[in-house]
Amino acid sequence: xxxxxxxxxxxxxxxxxxxxxxxxxxxxxxxxxxxxxxxxxxxxxxxxxxxxxxxxxxxxxxxxxxxxxxxxxxxxxxxxxxxxxxxxxxxxxxxxxxxxxxxxxxxxxxxxxxxxxxxxxxxxxxxxxxxxxxxxxxxxxxxxxxxxxxxxxxxxxxxxxxxxxxxxxxxxxxxxxxxxxxxxxxxxxxxxxxxxxxxxxxxxxxxxxxxxxxxxxxxxxxxxxxxxxxxxxxxxxxxxxxxxxxxxxxxxxxxxxxxxxxxxxxxxxxxxxxxxxxxxxxxxxxxxxxxxxxxxxxxxxxxxxxxxxxxxxxxxxxxxxxxxxxxxxxxxxxxxxxxxxxxxxxxxxxxxxxxxxxxxxxxxxxxxxxxxxxxxxxxxxxxxxxxxxxxxxxxxxxx
Amino acid sequence: xxxxxxxxxxxxxxxxxxxxxxxxxxxxxxxxxxxxxxxxxxxxxxxxxxxxxxxxxxxxxxxxxxxxxxxxxxxxxxxxxxxxxxxxxxxxxxxxxxxxxxxxxxxxxxxxxxxxxxxxxxxxxxxxxxxxxxxxxxxxxxxxxxxxxxxxxxxxxxxxxxxxxxxxxxxxxxxxxxxxxxxxxxxxxxxxxxxxxxxxxxxxxxxxxxxxxxxxxxxxxxxxxxxxxxxxxxxxxxxxxxxxxxxxxxxxxxxxxxxxxxxxxxxxxxx
Numbered sequence: 227x228x229x230x231x232x233x234x235x236x237x238x239x240x241x242x243x244x245x246x247x248x249x250x251x252x253x254x255x256x257x258x259x260x261x262x263x264x265x266x267x268x269x270x271x272x273x274x275x276x277x278x279x280x281x282x283x284x285x286x287x288x289x290x291x292x293x294x295x296x297x298x299x300x301x302x303x304x305x306x307x308x309x310x311x312x313x314x315x316x317x318x319x320x321x322x323x324x325x326x327x328x329x330x331x332x333x334x335x336x337x338x339x340x341x342x343x344x345x346x347x348x349x350x351x352x353x354x355x356x357x358x359x360x361x362x363x364x365x366x367x368x369x370x371x372x373x374x375x376x377x378x379x380x381x382x383x384x385x386x387x388x389x390x391x392x393x394x395x396x397x398x399x400x401x402x403x404x405x406x407x408x409x410x411x412x413x414x415x416x417x418x419x420x421x422x423x424x425x426x427x428x429x430x431x432x433x434x435x436x437x438x439x440x441x442x443x444x445x446x447x448x449x450x451x452x453x454x455x456x457x458x459x460x461x462x463x464x465x466x467x468x469x470x471x472x473x474x475x476x477x478x479x480x481x482x483x484x485x486x487x488x489x490x491x492x493x494x495x496x497x498x499x500x501x502x503x504x505x506x507x508x509x510x511x512x513x514x515x516x517x518x519x520x521x522x523x524x525x526x527x528x529x530x531x532x533x534x535x536x537x538x539x540x541x542x543x544x545x546x547x548x549x550x551x552x553x554x555x556x557x558x559x560x561x562x563x564x565x566x567x568x569x570x571x572x573x574x575x576x577x578x579x580x581x582x583x584x585x586x587x588x589x590x591x592x593x594x595x596x597x598x599x600x601x602x603x604x605x606x607x608x609x610x611x612x613x614x615x616x617x618x619x620x621x622x623x624x625x
Numbered sequence: 626x627x628x629x630x631x632x633x634x635x636x637x638x639x640x641x642x643x644x645x646x647x648x649x650x651x652x653x654x655x656x657x658x659x660x661x662x663x664x665x666x667x668x669x670x671x672x673x674x675x676x677x678x679x680x681x682x683x684x685x686x687x688x689x690x691x692x693x694x695x696x697x698x699x700x701x702x703x704x705x706x707x708x709x710x711x712x713x714x715x716x717x718x719x720x721x722x723x724x725x726x727x728x729x730x731x732x733x734x735x736x737x738x739x740x741x742x743x744x745x746x747x748x749x750x751x752x753x754x755x756x757x758x759x760x761x762x763x764x765x766x767x768x769x770x771x772x773x774x775x776x777x778x779x780x781x782x783x784x785x786x787x788x789x790x791x792x793x794x795x796x797x798x799x800x801x802x803x804x805x806x807x808x809x810x811x812x813x814x815x816x817x818x819x820x821x822x823x824x825x826x827x828x829x830x831x832x833x834x835x836x837x838x839x840x841x842x843x844x845x846x847x848x849x850x851x852x853x854x855x856x857x858x859x860x861x862x863x864x865x866x867x868x869x870x871x872x873x874x875x876x877x878x879x880x881x882x883x884x885x886x887x888x889x890x891x892x893x894x895x896x
Contacts, residue, residue: 352808367769375879387767428743485744
């Protein structure tokens with residue numbers, strides 16, 4: 227595929243707002259997880275909660291989209307020059323020629339949950355949503371895309387991708403197709419997911435939530451820690467010979483195996499990684515850093531470790547950063563793409579937080595300690611329910 | 626203003642069609658109804674996707690049942706093996722009954738959430754069951770764009786064709802709203818349709834253009850029949866395909882529409 231320039235990128239997670247907060251916490255190995263304090267009856271687990279969302283209402287012109295998820299989208303949008311970069315591209319191409327493709331798993335279902343909890347019967351005896359939540363747009367998956375379309379003024383194709391935990395990796399692939407085909411000249415991609423009862427109690431029902439901080443690729447790991455996050459990247463067709471950060475390849479696949487368990491041999495994961503390398507036109511040995519899906523569930527990590535060992539040489543530095551942020555679900559794709567882009571930009575290759583005993587399935591690629599290296603290519607893996615997989619390859623062209 | 630430079634990228638050939646609406650349980654029934662108002666003497670109350678084992682078929686959420694039923698019918702119509710096709714699943718709301726269940730259970734007894742209902746609550750549940758049922762390891766996606774969901778799904782399918790995929794499956798569906806959620810989100814009945822779209826080959830040729838403005842044509846017979854379902858937004862195209870129409874206009878966003886020109890209706894469109 228033709229190279230696509232990354233004009234701006236950003237993430238806001240439990241580590242803080244913007245890229246500097248992410249990079250500093252990764253370098254200092256300071257995690258963002260806390261004991262679960264979310265909701266009326268918190269389960270005994272640890273979460274990656276973004277501070278201050280409760281105190282950051284949307285501007286009044288956007289109050290129709292008011293909810294925790296869109297607040298986090300708005301906070302993330304204000305960081306790292308994303309809005310200014312978009313403004314410049316609108317000036318260059320026009321708002322019609324810029325796509326908006328964003329991923330989420332549960333969008334603003336937290337608002338629907340709250341509406342059920344606060345519902346009251348009216349004079350006619352019929353139970354209804356409270357007036358402040360009787361806004362149809364926040365009770366549907368496209369709440370996120372629709373909010374961002376109005377918040378940014380972009381007028382190109384606007385889509386919310388919701389393929390569970392691969393959502394905001396797949397947005398890069400969908401936007402890349404639109405740029406390659408000439409439908410648009412640039413795109414705002416990203417993803418936002420916020421903590422809510424559905425995911426906390428849902429993953430708990432599946433027995434996938436740890437009562438401790440998650441420990442990806444540790445032999446004694448017993449589940450994930452949930453988190454929330456928002457992040458974005460601004461993509462534009464790269465000019466020939468241009469230097470800087472680029473999206474170089476994507477690979478998408480299906481496990482064709484099970485709704486909530488990975489393929490035991492990592493078939494879909496391998497197909498996605500191979501597809502991304504092939505589209506980038508590079509060998510596995512050229513990749514300097516791979517951010518793994520690495521959820522810390524017993525099933526995912528051993529399958530993913532074996533798939534990585536089957537494809538990459540021992541020289542690869544691969545890690546999961548979910549020990550820092552928690553599993554941010556539909557936002558994991560963008561958050562961990564940002565980690566890969568920071569690795570290209572700063573040379574910081576994060577290890578794994580809180581893990582101590584290597585799972586026997588880990589090949590030499592899985593690294594618990596941080597490292598520093600000047601690398602040319604970095605990858606990100608994101609896998610979701612339904613066996614939905616996406617791998618991305620980012621590159622750095624030096625001046 | 627139309628995006629002229631991209632007009633050639635927004636095209637596809639319709640190689641196969643699948644359809645389900647309450648009372649019109651397949652594409653042949655929908656076509657007959659669109660042409661002369663004929664209704665089948667009897668129609669099943671619920672799709673019965675043969676892809677699932679009989680016990681799974683009964684338990685499958687409505688969204689999954691209708692999506693799998695129309696997807697399989699479109700592949701059969703196109704005579705293309707399902708496992709060879711990447712797919713795009715487009716639904717405005719996902720499964721509204723499951724959303725109501727999740728929110729209601731969380732408000733009353735959160736630890737009682739059913740693990741199966743939870744993994745069926747993801748927007749890509751139908752996509753997951755489809756790839757598992759057909760043994761398909763190709764890419765699949767699940768999208769929403771509110772009342773522009775079908776147009777954006779069609780655009781994504783066309784983008785896949787424009788960037789090297791020879792054929793792609795597009796599936797669109799919505800379910801009935803229920804419970805408290807139904808007091809703000811309105812959708813009735815079960816509605817689904819699927820298209821196998823190819824880069825070239827025999828069949829009606831679709832060429833689409835994004836335009837400013839949101840004016841739609843008056844709804845056709847299918848559009849009126851299933852107007853209360855959230856996926857009625859796709860029916861201008863299916864009315865045109867059924868009756869040999871030359872154009873369909875779809876909502877493509879708050880300010881925009883997708884104008885689809887249809888060239889060379891299939892010979893079997895006029896029984």
